[in-house]
Amino acid sequence: MKNSIAGVIGFVVGCAVGACAARRYFLAELERTLAEETAKIREQRAKERRAKATQTLNTSEKSKKEIDNYSEIIDEYYSEMVRSPDRPYVISPDEFGEEYEYETISLTYYADGVLADDNDDVIKDDEIEKTVGRDSLDHFGEYEDDSVFVRNESRKCDFEILLDLRTYAEATKYKPRLPEEDQ
Numbered sequence: 001m002k003n004s005i006a007g008v009i010g011f012v013v014g015c016a017v018g019a020c021a022a023r024r025y026f027l028a029e030l031e032r033t034l035a036e037e038t039a040k041i042r043e044q045r046a047k048e049r050r051a052k053a054t055q056t057l058n059t060s061e062k063s064k065k066e067i068d069n070y071s072e073i074i075d076e077y078y079s080e081m082v083r084s085p086d087r088p089y090v091i092s093p094d095e096f097g098e099e100y101e102y103e104t105i106s107l108t109y110y111a112d113g114v115l116a117d118d119n120d121d122v123i124k125d126d127e128i129e130k131t132v133g134r135d136s137l138d139h140f141g142e143y144e145d146d147s148v149f150v151r152n153e154s155r156k157c158d159f160e161i162l163l164d165l166r167t168y169a170e171a172t173k174y175k176p177r178l179p180e181e182d183q
Helices: 002-059 064-081 125-131 134-138 168-172
Strands: 089-091 103-110 147-152 157-164
Touching: 002 064, 103 168, 125 134, 134 147
Parallel strands: 103 157
Antiparallel strands: 089 147, 147 157
């Protein structure tokens, strides 16, 4: 009797452990497959958009301005396709802050090329590359004239970079200082 109860308990525990292991395996496979399929769909859509833009360019005569416009559209869709979690990349304003576990940080880019945090502490050039990527500072006007939004997946941060038409010196000239900062 004891052996049969122990056998039944062993069978039930074995089934539970097997079910948990199978569930974990199939969830991991499902996530991997979903990521692969999503990447394939993005790549296919980007190819279709580039092909459509190229076809439009080839079938009719366009002014230089219209051709430049199509090139920008192609570049935008291509850049979306090659987003990498290994480096910062520009995102749309709608994407800013949508990742709930990501911190949102506001920075200011001054007319003289200085990037500063919300305390007006200057961000050094080597840190700019690691934080928002130097090339992101060339994207003002893409979505909004006075702001650029950047996602840094490795730091789990979304950055809002606001354009200030003053120089850093002009903007901080009358900034109040704490007594210990002056010493």
